[in-house]
Amino acid sequence: MAADEREVGQGDDKGGPRWPTVRGRHAAAARATSRDVARAAGVSQATVSLVMGEKWRGRVSEPTAEAVRGAARELGYRPNLAARNLRLGRTRTALLVVPALTNDFFARLYTGAARAAAEHGVGVVLYPSPGGTGPAPDPFASARATLDGVIASSMAADALTDIREGGLPLVMLDSDPERTDAAATVNLDIADGMHQVARHLLGLGHRRIGHIAAGIDSWTFRVRARALADALQGTAAAVVRTEHAALDVHAGRRAAERALTGPGPRPTALICDGDMLAAGACKAARRLGLRVPDDLSVTGFDDLPLATALEPELTTVRLPAEAVGEAGMRALMAVLDGKPAEATALPVGLVARRSTGPAAGK
Amino acid sequence: MAADEREVGQGDDKGGPRWPTVRGRHAAAARATSRDVARAAGVSQATVSLVMGEKWRGRVSEPTAEAVRGAARELGYRPNLAARNLRLGRTRTALLVVPALTNDFFARLYTGAARAAAEHGVGVVLYPSPGGTGPAPDPFASARATLDGVIASSMAADALTDIREGGLPLVMLDSDPERTDAAATVNLDIADGMHQVARHLLGLGHRRIGHIAAGIDSWTFRVRARALADALQGTAAAVVRTEHAALDVHAGRRAAERALTGPGPRPTALICDGDMLAAGACKAARRLGLRVPDDLSVTGFDDLPLATALEPELTTVRLPAEAVGEAGMRALMAVLDGKPAEATALPVGLVARRSTGPAAGK
DNA sequence: GTGAAAGCGCTAACAG
DNA sequence: CTGTTAGCGCTTTCAC
Numbered sequence: 035m036a037a038d039e040r041e042v043g044q045g046d047d048k049g050g051p052r053w054p055t056v057r058g059r060h061a062a063a064a065r066a067t068s069r070d071v072a073r074a075a076g077v078s079q080a081t082v083s084l085v086m087g088e089k090w091r092g093r094v095s096e097p098t099a100e101a102v103r104g105a106a107r108e109l110g111y112r113p114n115l116a117a118r119n120l121r122l123g124r125t126r127t128a129l130l131v132v133p134a135l136t137n138d139f140f141a142r143l144y145t146g147a148a149r150a151a152a153e154h155g156v157g158v159v160l161y162p163s164p165g166g167t168g169p170a171p172d173p174f175a176s177a178r179a180t181l182d183g184v185i186a187s188s189m190a191a192d193a194l195t196d197i198r199e200g201g202l203p204l205v206m207l208d209s210d211p212e213r214t215d216a217a218a219t220v221n222l223d224i225a226d227g228m229h230q231v232a233r234h235l236l237g238l239g240h241r242r243i244g245h246i247a248a249g250i251d252s253w254t255f256r257v258r259a260r261a262l263a264d265a266l267q268g269t270a271a272a273v274v275r276t277e278h279a280a281l282d283v284h285a286g287r288r289a290a291e292r293a294l295t296g297p298g299p300r301p302t303a304l305i306c307d308g309d310m311l312a313a314g315a316c317k318a319a320r321r322l323g324l325r326v327p328d329d330l331s332v333t334g335f336d337d338l339p340l341a342t343a344l345e346p347e348l349t350t351v352r353l354p355a356e357a358v359g360e361a362g363m364r365a366l367m368a369v370l371d372g373k374p375a376e377a378t379a380l381p382v383g384l385v386a387r388r389s390t391g392p393a394a395g396k
Numbered sequence: 397m398a399a400d401e402r403e404v405g406q407g408d409d410k411g412g413p414r415w416p417t418v419r420g421r422h423a424a425a426a427r428a429t430s431r432d433v434a435r436a437a438g439v440s441q442a443t444v445s446l447v448m449g450e451k452w453r454g455r456v457s458e459p460t461a462e463a464v465r466g467a468a469r470e471l472g473y474r475p476n477l478a479a480r481n482l483r484l485g486r487t488r489t490a491l492l493v494v495p496a497l498t499n500d501f502f503a504r505l506y507t508g509a510a511r512a513a514a515e516h517g518v519g520v521v522l523y524p525s526p527g528g529t530g531p532a533p534d535p536f537a538s539a540r541a542t543l544d545g546v547i548a549s550s551m552a553a554d555a556l557t558d559i560r561e562g563g564l565p566l567v568m569l570d571s572d573p574e575r576t577d578a579a580a581t582v583n584l585d586i587a588d589g590m591h592q593v594a595r596h597l598l599g600l601g602h603r604r605i606g607h608i609a610a611g612i613d614s615w616t617f618r619v620r621a622r623a624l625a626d627a628l629q630g631t632a633a634a635v636v637r638t639e640h641a642a643l644d645v646h647a648g649r650r651a652a653e654r655a656l657t658g659p660g661p662r663p664t665a666l667i668c669d670g671d672m673l674a675a676g677a678c679k680a681a682r683r684l685g686l687r688v689p690d691d692l693s694v695t696g697f698d699d700l701p702l703a704t705a706l707e708p709e710l711t712t713v714r715l716p717a718e719a720v721g722e723a724g725m726r727a728l729m730a731v732l733d734g735k736p737a738e739a740t741a742l743p744v745g746l747v748a749r750r751s752t753g754p755a756a757g758k
Numbered sequence: 759g760t761g762a763a764a765g766c767g768c769t770a771a772c773a774g
Numbered sequence: 775c776t777g778t779t780a781g782c783g784c785t786t787t788c789a790c
Contacts, residue, residue, distance in 0.1 A: 069783080078760065083783095087785075095759060114482070114783050118784055121765085135497060135502075141497035342645060455775065455776080480767080483767080
C-alpha cells in the first residue's frame with residue numbers, strides 16, 4: 035500500500051502539477067516535502083531545511099529565505115515529524131503517566147507540566163494508566179510517540195517496571211522519595227498538610243476523630259495515615275476509628291457510615307483522604323440525620339472543584355497541582371540536560387471552609 | 397550534539413562491546429537497533445524485521461526466529477518508532493481533541509476511544525485544547541506525534557481550522573452535523589434528552605421553568621435551548637427565565653440566584669445545561685432557604701459523578717460517553733480505510749433521582 | 759551563500 | 775528460506 039501511495043503521489047515526478055494530488059484511498063492530499071518546497075523556490079533541499087529550522091542567519095540570503103518561506107506557505111508544507119525524529123534521535127516529547135483522568139488534580143498537573151514543557155519547546159503526551167495506580171502496561175502501545183522521557187505521578191513504586199524498561203529518564207511525582215530509582219522526584223508536603231488538618235480540628239475541640247482512608251497502596255496515602263498518627267501523638271485527641279474506601283463518593287459514604295455507626299463512641303470529626311471521600315462522608319452524615327458542621331466536622335484533601343460544589347463547602351488541603359507538574363517537567367528537562375536534579379517538596383495549605391466547626395458539646 | 401552521540405555510540409563499530417554504552421550526556425543506555433540484533437543472532441537485519449513484525453511465518457525457519465527473539469530480548473531491543481513511522485508513512489496514532497480534561501464526560505470519551513483504537517492496533521493521544529471549545533492552537537506542537545487522524549469533541553465548528561490544515565481526516569463528535577466538513581460525525585440525541593427532561597417536569601406539574609444555560613457557543617448547547625423551547629411549545633408550561641453561565645459551579649450558582657430572585661413569578665423548576673450548573677443551582681437554592689426538591693426542582697445534564705456526590709442526588713440526562721468515543725474511533729478507522737462513514741446519533745436517557753419532585757402547590 | 763551527500767532505523771520488494 | 779537493496783523526509787557536515 036505504501037508503494038501504491040508513492041506511485042500515485044510521485045508518478046508524475048517530471049511533469050505536470052505534483053501537488054495537491056490524491057494519496058492512498060481516502061482523498062487526503064499528499065503532503066509536500068521539503069524537496070517540493072526546494073523545487074518550487076528554486077533552491078536546494080538543504081536550504082529549505084535551514085530556513086524552516088530558523089538556522090539560516092548568516093548562511094542564506096534574506097531574499098532566498100523569503101522565497102523559501104513563500105513556497106512553503108504556498109504548498110502548505112509541514113515538516114514530517116517522523117523524519118525529523120529519526121534524524122535527530124530525540125523527539126522533544128515527554129510522557130505524563132497519571133492514574134486517572136477524572137481527577138482534577140491530574141488535569142492541573144498536566145496543565146503545569148505542559149506549560150513548563152512549552153517553554154522548552156517540548157510537547158507532553160498524557161497517558162492515563164488503565165490500571166490506576168497499579169501496574170502501567172505498555173504506554174508505548176497507546177502513546178505511540180517516540181519519547182524522550184517519562185513523568186509519572188502518584189503511581190505505586192513498582193507500577194512502572196514496564197515503562198522503565200524503555201530505558202528512558204523517569205521523574206516521579208507524589209511518590210515515595212526513598213524507594214525509587216527515578217532520576218528525580220517532586221513531592222508535596224503531604225505530611226504537613228495532614229498536620230495542619232489535625233491542628234485545625236484539635237483547635238476546634240475535637241477529640242474523637244475518624245479517619246476515612248483511601249484503600250489504595252501508594253505513598254501519598256501511607257503518608258497521610260502516618261502523619262495523622264504523628265500529629266495526634268501526645269494530644270488529648272485520637273483516631274478512634276479508621277475505615278478504608280475506594281476513591282469515590284459511594285465508597286466514601288459507606289465507609290463514613292461504618293465509622294459513624296460502629297461500636298464505641300462516635301467521632302465528632304471525620305478526616306478524609308480525599309475530597310471525594312469527604313463528599314461521601316457528608317452524604318452519610320445527612321442520611322444519618324447529622325448536620326455538618328454542627329454535629330460532625332468533615333475534612334477533605336486535594337481541594338478539587340467538588341470541594342466548593344458541596345454545601346457546606348469543604349475544609350480541605352489545597353495541593354499545588356500545577357506547580358507540581360511544572361517542577362516535574364523542569365526536573366525532567368534538567369535530567370535530559372545532564373544536570374543534577376534535586377528532590378523537591380512543595381508546600382500545601384489548609385483551606386478552612388464551612389464543613390468544620392467546634393466540636394459538639396460533651 | 398547528535399553527531400557527538402553517534403560518535404560515542406558507534407565509534408567502536410568494529411570491535412569491543414557496542415552495547416550497552418553511554419549516549420549523550422546523561423547516562424541512558426544507547427538503544428539497540430535491529431542491526432545489533434541481527435549481528436547477535438547471526439542473521440540479516442531484514443530477518444529481524446520480519447520476526448519482530450510477526451510476518452515471518454513461512455519465510456523464516458522456527459529456530460532462526462527463536463534465535464532472533466532471544467537476541468532481541470538479550471539486548472532489550474525495542475523498535476525505533478520514528479523509523480517505522482517514517483518508513484510506513486503512517487503512525488497508527490489518532491489525536492483526540494477535547495475542550496477540557498476536568499470533565500468526566502471527556503475522560504469516558506477517551507476510554508471508549510482508546511478501547512476501540514486498541515482493537516485496531518492504534519494508539520490515542522489526548523489533546524486538551526487550551527482554549528476550551530474555542531480555537532485549538534496547533535496541537536502538533538503539544539502532541540508531537542505524527543498523526544493519522546483527528547477526532548474532536550464538542551468543539552466550536554470553526555475552532556479546528558488549524559488542525560484541519562494538517563490535511564488529516566477529521567471526525568467530529570457532539571458537534572453540528574450540518575455545518576461541518578468533517579469526514580464523519582457522531583452525535584448524541586441531545587434534543588431528545590431535553591425533551592425527556594421537559595416531559596418529566598411537566599408530568600410533575602411544573603409550569604414555570606427557569607433555564608440555566610451554558611454561556612458557550614457550541615452546537616450541543618444551542619440544541620438544548622432549542623429543544624427545550626420545542627418541548628414546551630403548546631403545553632401549559634413555559635420558560636419564564638433564562639440565565640447564562642460559564643460551565644462551573646460558581647457561575648451556575650450566581651445564574652440560579654438571578655433566576656430565582658429576579659422580577660416576575662419564581663420558577664418552580666430549574667433546568668440546567670450541565671451537572672456543574674445544577675450543582676450551583678442547588679447551592680443557590682439552599683442559600684435562599686429553598687429546599688430541593690420540595691420548593692424547587694433542579695435537573696442537570698451529563699450524569700457526571702458529581703450528580704451523585706450531591707445530596708439530594710441530581711435528576712439528569714445520562715450521556716453514553718464511552719459509546720460516543722468508541723463510535724468516533726470506529727468512524728475514523730472506517731474513513732482511514734476509505735469506507736464511507738455514516739453519521740450516528742446515540743440515544744440518551746433521563747435518570748430520575750431526588751432533585752426533582754412535584755411542583756409546590758401554586 | 760549555496761548545494762551535494764550521507765545517513766538516522768526501519769520495511770518490503772526482490773534476488774538468490 | 776534468507777540476504778541484499780532501496781528508499782521514507784529530514785538535518786548536518788563538508789565542498790564549492
